[in-house]
Amino acid sequence: MSELVPPENVSGDSPAAAKARRRRSIAIAVALGLFVILVFVVTIVRMKGHVADIGF
Amino acid sequence: MIEAATTTAVAAPACWQDYVQLLKPRVMSLVVFTALTGLVCARTPMNPFLAGVAVFCIAVGAGASGALNMGFDSDIDGLMRRTRHRPVPSGRVQRSDALGLGVILSLFSVGLMALATNLVAAGLLAFTIFFYAVVYTLWLKRSTSQNIVIGGLAGALPPVIGWAAATGATPLNAWLLCAIIFFWTPPHFWALSLYTQEDYAKAGVPMLPVVKGAAATRRSILAYSVLVALLALVPAVTGLGGLLYLGLAGVGGAVFIALAFKLAASHAGDVPAGAGGLYDVKANAKDARNLFAFSILYLFGLFAALLAERFAGLPPLTS
Numbered sequence: 001m002s003e004l005v006p007p008e009n010v011s012g013d014s015p016a017a018a019k020a021r022r023r024r025s026i027a028i029a030v031a032l033g034l035f036v037i038l039v040f041v042v043t044i045v046r047m048k049g050h051v052a053d054i055g056f
Numbered sequence: 057m058i059e060a061a062t063t064t065a066v067a068a069p070a071c072w073q074d075y076v077q078l079l080k081p082r083v084m085s086l087v088v089f090t091a092l093t094g095l096v097c098a099r100t101p102m103n104p105f106l107a108g109v110a111v112f113c114i115a116v117g118a119g120a121s122g123a124l125n126m127g128f129d130s131d132i133d134g135l136m137r138r139t140r141h142r143p144v145p146s147g148r149v150q151r152s153d154a155l156g157l158g159v160i161l162s163l164f165s166v167g168l169m170a171l172a173t174n175l176v177a178a179g180l181l182a183f184t185i186f187f188y189a190v191v192y193t194l195w196l197k198r199s200t201s202q203n204i205v206i207g208g209l210a211g212a213l214p215p216v217i218g219w220a221a222a223t224g225a226t227p228l229n230a231w232l233l234c235a236i237i238f239f240w241t242p243p244h245f246w247a248l249s250l251y252t253q254e255d256y257a258k259a260g261v262p263m264l265p266v267v268k269g270a271a272a273t274r275r276s277i278l279a280y281s282v283l284v285a286l287l288a289l290v291p292a293v294t295g296l297g298g299l300l301y302l303g304l305a306g307v308g309g310a311v312f313i314a315l316a317f318k319l320a321a322s323h324a325g326d327v328p329a330g331a332g333g334l335y336d337v338k339a340n341a342k343d344a345r346n347l348f349a350f351s352i353l354y355l356f357g358l359f360a361a362l363l364a365e366r367f368a369g370l371p372p373l374t375s
Contacts, residue, residue: 016069019069020070020071023072027072035164035168038109038168042106042109042171042172045105045106046106046172
């Protein structure tokens, strides 16, 4: 059975650098999530406007 | 190799403040302010949420330009006292990371702008980012003493983008706001460069005082100051500005011209600044410093007057 390498040691970074990279990854994930939500809300708001324009 | 190893060992891991610094928040705040003025002056009803998203996109686009600029300019930034502590030259952020962040934010801001408003605003935003990051940073800045004159277009376009976001069009009044910032940029930056010219010379950046000398720069500042002070009066007769705006533009323009005359008659920039702090006010640079500081107040005052008149419901002088 082959030995598993702990993920935090794969790059050979120092603990401080690995921690900074992890924080950066989380920040990118949160930013991407917020962007998706923003795109969704903008789409809904614009659709509402167009539906209102039809004037039912 | 040794140098690379030393850099890696000395540079601390980047923190979030470094990434914020890459986005040039002070420039971003001015861009947001002028873009908001353009959007509001369009006098077109707009969904407040979409208006907020449009301004947010312009802010992110400005940040993207800043990150690309810091990535491309890291070589010369490291040579200048004013910029050597930036995240890339100091080794806290990799150049490729800065460029990557700039590209990603550019795509996000332009894409979201197209979705939230219209293709005219998104196209103008994309052009502005390209013009600043590529045309100005990579080409003009390093090749001509007119770098900030032509490159100033990037900083002048946000009110047009704001106007286009609200209406989908770019009428004459939008371009008038753009022209005011465009002609304001040279006296503003040349005044600064009169007391930072040593830095630019060391980095090989051909700013006007470095190439043509301080006297020619002071004369050019005076010419552009007269031009921008006169141009700033025009919105009062094109249905854009009211009495408050006209008063501010008149008084502010007169002070601007007076300071430019005082600077032209001075010896600012004749003697290199020498040792000491970069922004220490040298005896011969006081007039340049005064004009630089007033120019910020002047532009802020003009755009704030337009915003105030719109929010207070004050009518323009002509319709």
